[in-house]
Amino acid sequence: xxxxxxxxxxVTLSEEAFLTINCTYTATGYPSLFWYVQYPxxxxxxxxxxxxxxxxGSNKGFEATYRKETTSFxxxxxxxxxxxxxxxxxxxxxxxxxxxxxxxxxxxxxxx
Amino acid sequence: xxxxxxxxxxxxxxxGQQVTLRCSSQSGHNTVSWYQQAxxxxxxxxxQYYREEENGRGNFPPRFSGLQFPNYSSELNVNALExxxxxxxxxxxxxxxxxxxxxxHFGNGTRLTVT
Numbered sequence: 001x002x003x004x005x006x007x008x009x010x011v012t013l014s015e016e017a018f019l020t021i022n023c024t025y026t027a028t029g030y031p032s033l034f035w036y037v038q039y040p041x042x043x044x045x046x047x048x049x050x051x052x053x054x055x056x057g058s059n060k061g062f063e064a065t066y067r068k069e070t071t072s073f074x075x076x077x078x079x080x081x082x083x084x085x086x087x088x089x090x091x092x093x094x095x096x097x098x099x100x101x102x103x104x105x106x107x108x109x110x111x112x
Numbered sequence: 113x114x115x116x117x118x119x120x121x122x123x124x125x126x127x128g129q130q131v132t133l134r135c136s137s138q139s140g141h142n143t144v145s146w147y148q149q150a151x152x153x154x155x156x157x158x159x160q161y162y163r164e165e166e167n168g169r170g171n172f173p174p175r176f177s178g179l180q181f182p183n184y185s186s187e188l189n190v191n192a193l194e195x196x197x198x199x200x201x202x203x204x205x206x207x208x209x210x211x212x213x214x215x216x217h218f219g220n221g222t223r224l225t226v227t
Contacts, residue, residue, distance in 0.1 A: 004154075034215065036218075041220070042220050042221075043116075043202055043218035043219050044155070044204075044218040045218070046215050046216070046217070049215060089154055089155075091154075097157070097160075097168040097169075097170075098143075098145075098160050098162075098167065098208075099145060099157040099160060099168055099170065100147075100155070100157065100216060101157070102154030102155050103154050104152075104153055104154045105152075105153070105154050
């Protein structure tokens with residue numbers, strides 16, 4: 001069945017470091033892909049999305065490119081800030097049921 | 113615009129009891145989905161409601177049930193609570209049109225603790 005696998009955390013970086021969080025998916029066809037972010041005590045916020053192969057989603061300095069050859073959607077940011085500390089979830093859209101399939105999440109801590 | 117709101121924010125129940133969680137969808141959204149997020153895990157799809165009917169269900173037993181009202185708000189009901197039901201319950205709303213569905217917008221969740 002459909003699934004999403006993302007790198008396990010926690011990830012600890014210094015401010016201004018480069019961030020990569022790996023995400024791969026298995027699915028029938030080419031689902032839309034998403035990154036959501038969850039700050040402490042809050043729900044999920046949509047960070048970025050891509051709806052077809054080779055699409056690049058971007059928002060707030062974060063980017064991810066939909067790679068169908070490697071079934072991946074890795075999240076990157078060139079220079080992280082303390083305020084980026086949160087849990088990041090990769091997700092794919094299962095259109096047949098109309099729901100998101102989430103990875104387990106990656107906790108990012110950015111130190112000043 | 114008003115976002116997705118959930119109530120209550122926290123709840124403590126005893127095993128075997130029943131609980132009702134509530135969700136008001138974002139203005140203009142006609143579809144509501146519920147997810148369960150256990151500690152340290154990603155959210156798991158429970159079910160979705162569209163036009164007041166269940167329209168997709170994940171791998172959850174029948175003691176998890178729901179309602180959607182004409183104003184698109186929704187309830188999640190869980191009967192015969194078990195310790196493993198302790199989790200953050202997230203409600204998400206979206207707009208479904210003939211061209212598909214918009215991205216999900218999540219509320220802040222209800223933290224349920226079963227003792």
